[in-house]
Amino acid sequence: MSLPAPSLADYSGVLSLRRGDAVLGEWAEGLADRTSETPNTVATRFGLASGTKMFTAATVLALVDDGSLSRGTRARDILGGDLPLVAPDVTIDHLLTHTSGIGDYLDEEVDALAPLPIPVQQLDSTPAYLPLLDGHPTKFPAGERFSYCNSGYVLLAVLAERASGSSFAELVETRVFQAAGMTDSGFPRSDHLPPGTATGYRDDGRTNVFALPVVGSGDGGAFSTVADLHRFWEALFAGRILSRTGVDLLITPTTADTGDGLGYGRGVWIDGDDLVMAGGDHGVTAVSRRHAASGTTVTGLANVAVRTFARTRDLMDQVLGRPAAAAAEAVSAD
Template sequence: MELPDGVLDGFTGVVSAHHGDEVLGEWAVGLADRVHSVPNTPLTRFSIASGSKTFTAAAVLSLVADGSLTLETRARTILGSDLPLIADDVTIDHLLSHRSGIGDYLDEDEDEFAPLALPVQALDSTPAFLPILDGYPTKFPAGERFSYCNGGYVVLALLAERVSGVPYAQLVTQRVFDPAGMAHSGFPRSDALPPNTATGYKDDGRSNIFDLPVVASGDGGAYTTAADVQRFWRALTAGAVLPPELVDAMRQPVSPDADEGRGYGRGLWLDDGMLSLSGSDYGTTARSLHDVGTGVTVTALANAELPILARTNALMAAALEHVGGRA
């Protein structure tokens, strides 16, 4: 298929379109490492920032599937004396759907790019986030409304670790990446990135290494490839990661109008009937759309802070037209 005009203008990263397992097109532009002039390729791993929340949700729901948790489990029953400002009635479901009302250490309603309260090198595990999660009063009663909450997904990672006895990154690998065949995905340290991994660059040209946790937890930090994101969608919708009823729970529009016309389920954005994961942070932008009916997926992963919504929408329209035209 032909790439729509303008999709690669000013872009640095990888853009792809798939129909099932068939690659309709894959385009890599720009540099993964500007110091050594290493180009981005279709095999390059990228940080996907908050796109990682989708993987967190799938891992947590896998614990629901095996009976370790329920959607009605209250966070307080697992937290003990930690994070005392989290209300007694906040449940796993509230946290998954961004309806918990808990105070957020990184509140995007206030400042999307606020500096972290601890040095980034101190944030190398989920328990290490406890000091910066603490001390934020409840914003509204649990279940009242949607409010995107980064801290809520770190709390989910903490709860998942405690009930499973497995560190967050290992849990996601075992319960999401491995069943989906995502061999090129993981949670590397930002100061020890493996080969074929893109460095993120901020608008001023500097890397993002001093701005993000050295190892993120449930609200971000996964590195993956465009092909692995496609594998995730295929595995999720085929029931290889979760039972069908819990896939349906992820897709349920818990908040039909969560943000600018988009709905939100449990770990998934819902864009005009399509499933979506998306994220942005210092030096990274990512969005992937999956159309369940046709099996078409489009993904854009960038190692810079770039507008991405129009690019992926245009690519999805072209991919659907291409597939429909062949049928």
Template sequence: MADVEPDLEGYCGVISARRGDDVLGEWAIGLADRTAGAPNTPETRFGLASGTKTFTALTVLSLVGDGLLRLETPAREILGADLPLIADDVTIGHLLSHTSGIGDYLDEEVDALAPLSVPVQQLDSTPAYLPMLDGFPTKFPAGERFSYCNGGYVVLAIIAERVAGTPFADLVRTRVFEPAGMDASGFPRSDLLPPGTATGYKDDGRTNVFELPVVGSGDGGAHSTVSDLHRFWGALLAGRIVDPSLVALLTERVTPDADDGLGYGRGVWLDDDDLMIVGADHGVVAVSRHHPPTATTVTGLANAEVPTFGRVSELMGAIQSDGVVPAE
């Protein structure tokens, strides 16, 4: 690994490469808090933005495993009179795979960084998102094609809360974070971040506190560390979070080419053998790429809008070509 290092120019965050129990390399760059002058470290918590969707999908699949939901369950069956523009044929499976065709409150095919339609401080629980999700007509019939849908994952969080009778953040904690040993992960309030959490910064130097919901839900807002994300992949593939049959559903290539040659399963991006968590938003970039045959994880977490996906991909490629021996 001596000659295998990421491009760190202009980066602000942490990049980590691990294989099994071995840390192959970790690089912490820039400040977690510019006012206090606190540096980023390998232990710093970062926002994951849409990387949260992987945990949402697993939470929902765990409810499938418990018999509380099925992939074929119509969303309308749980939503009742709420969100009436969601078509009757939209199912849990469609929402998980971004093939529901429902209208999106934040349509990335139009503007991935559009301002929210309600004050962010009002978004302090999953039910509080309902007014923001309402009023968007169907884009296309369910199952017709892939179209990345942020709102669909908030709908999944609403459904999960209702069938389990438990707040969404608590569901993710008990069904994903705790089984995976992810002790540093959670859904903190953006105006009450715990110590050791990076503040997200926009390109103009301001923080992202007025851009993102005060408490995240199914499509974003979870925070984690590079260590926790490596633990996550190991726990997932060892069957410690959900049954292997449900892991297979998560990682099944539902859409072979969702974007730039990447496939998509149900909450996970797929690039050949690599499984990926990917997220980006105002002042947040998160990419965790795991290669199951060698138990290698490369994660880049940033608290500024800096190129991260390419850095992580290139570092993984360099590690694999550097003679990494597959884990037994």
């Protein structure tokens, strides 16, 4: 298959097209580090922002698979006296499906890029997020409707840690990254990024080091490569991360239309025939979409805020010969 190179005039990152063991096309553009003028390459690691939620959901569902948690487990039964405003009927599944109604420390229905209310350098572990999650009143009764909730996915990380006795980063490493052979993925400190990792840049040219938590948790902060994200999708459908039931739970729509034409499963968006990991924040844009029937993965990772969701869909449409679709506008990746 021969594809023309896509237009990457405003891009700083990598765009990848893979199927099975074949790389059908990969393109790198822009600088991973502007000070040293280090270019992005197809092996560069990028931040995933909310794309991390896909790994969180997979990790929690792996704990459900082995009986450490259940979808009906109530958050209050594990929280004890912490976070008293979390309602008593909120379950693991409400949190996975963004239907919990709990108050959000970063409510994207209000401002997706609002500054954090506490210094980002204090957020260096999942337990350190507890003050950030505290004090937010319930928005609506659990199960009433979909409302994208960052706090819900950090809370999932808290519950997973307490149920398993392992740190959230360790859980994702063993349950997802090692299971999938994702050797270039992890949760590095943003102020001490490993070699080969892109620095995120805000629109004004500054880095994003003061805008995001120094270490990520359940709602964001993982770093990965285009190759590793393809490995994730391959391992998921090969049954190396979850049982068949767990895979079905991850990818089956729980909300048919979240308000922008996209459905949502558990940690995964559904865009027609494509399953989508998507995230966007200061200096981070990440989209990985999988066409399960053909085993095709299209991934776009960037270290700037740039049009990526529609780019990946256009490339998937092109390789599958699908009619071009109108771009969804509300996903935070764009």
